[in-house]
Amino acid sequence: GAGVSQSPRYKVAKRGQDVALRCDPISGHVSLFWYQQALGQGPEFLTYFQNEAQLDKSGLPSDRFFAERPEGSVSTLKIQRTQQEDSAVYLCASSHNRVGNQPQHFGDGTRLSIL
Amino acid sequence: AQSVAQPEDQVNVAEGNPLTVKCTYSVSGNPYLFWYVQYPNRGLQFLLKYITGDNLVKGSYGFEAEFNKSQTSFHLKKPSALVSDSALYFCAVATGGGNKLTFGTGTQLKVEL
Numbered sequence: 001g002a003g004v005s006q007s008p009r010y011k012v013a014k015r016g017q018d019v020a021l022r023c024d025p026i027s028g029h030v031s032l033f034w035y036q037q038a039l040g041q042g043p044e045f046l047t048y049f050q051n052e053a054q055l056d057k058s059g060l061p062s063d064r065f066f067a068e069r070p071e072g073s074v075s076t077l078k079i080q081r082t083q084q085e086d087s088a089v090y091l092c093a094s095s096h097n098r099v100g101n102q103p104q105h106f107g108d109g110t111r112l113s114i115l
Numbered sequence: 116a117q118s119v120a121q122p123e124d125q126v127n128v129a130e131g132n133p134l135t136v137k138c139t140y141s142v143s144g145n146p147y148l149f150w151y152v153q154y155p156n157r158g159l160q161f162l163l164k165y166i167t168g169d170n171l172v173k174g175s176y177g178f179e180a181e182f183n184k185s186q187t188s189f190h191l192k193k194p195s196a197l198v199s200d201s202a203l204y205f206c207a208v209a210t211g212g213g214n215k216l217t218f219g220t221g222t223q224l225k226v227e228l
Contacts, residue, residue: 004158031214042119042205042218043159056215091158100214101147101166106158 002026004107006092012113013082021077021110025094032075033104034067035091043091049075050098079112087114117142119208121219128196128226136191136222138206147209148189149216150180152202159205165189176200196226 005024013019025032031050035043036059045059051072060067064082069075079086089111093104118141128134140146147166151159163174170182180191189206203223207216 006158033214033216035216040221042207042220043216045215045217048214050214059215093159098214100209101164103149103161103164104216105161106151108156108158111156 004092004094004105006090006107006110008110009108010111010113012115014115015082015084017082018078018080019082019112021079021090021092021112023075023077023092023094023107025073025075025092026096026105027073029094029096029105030098031095031100031104032069033093033095034075034077035093036061037089037091037109039088046077046090082112082114084114087112117146117208117217119206119217119219121204121206121222123222124220125223125225128224130198130226130228131195134191134193134196134200134224134226136204136206136224138189138191138219139187140189140206140208141187142208148180148182149207149209150174150178150189150191151205151207151218153205153221154202162191162204196224198226198228200224201226 034046037043048056049069064080066078089109091109093106095104096102149164150162165182173179206219
């Protein structure tokens with residue numbers, strides 16, 4: 001497809017379970033970002049990849065959160081031992097270059113609900 | 116640290132009237148400024164950006180924004196609002212490598228007939 005694709009769109013998990021969220025960026029986009037959007041809030045930065053290198057993971061809230069992009073294309077955000085406060089929409093975005101003066105293109109997100 | 120403020124949670128405007136959604140920012144260095152729109156259960160859609168140059172930038176769907184360095188503002192405007200413009204609008208800022216966007220809390224725009 002032409003845009004950023006995220007799957008699943010909705011995920012319900014029990015507290016303590018592990019989850020994996022997938023992002024398929026726009027083909028050829030060098031930069032990939034993950035954001036967390038709580039209900040009624042703006043997105044908050046989690047982590048950033050340039051190709052396969054994770055250059056910034058300062059926004060990951062705990063060591064239960066892990067992201068990878070092994071071949072510089074598809075990325076996976078993994079949350080281990082989920083907790084109720086992890087419930088949010090997780091947005092993936094990609095952009096064409098490394099500089100940051102090009103807009104980030106967002107997927108529709110994965111809505112994660114932890115019971 | 117960089118930050119963005121959107122002082123209005125909601126803006127109501129009649130269709131055909133001009134609209135303004137306010138945004139102020141705080142950064143060290145020169146900012147990259149962006150406006151995004153979000154419809155229910157969707158991701159963010161890019162509207163426009165200011166990187167450098169002309170302070171008035173034009174974007175998608177007839178939207179424009181004016182960069183004001185002295186007031187550290189980047190207000191979103193449209194001369195004539197449409198009902199279909201009703202959505203959640205986010206202002207965002209980045210600096211340096213511009214790799215991390217910091218978003219405001221969003222402004223819900225409601226355009227009524």
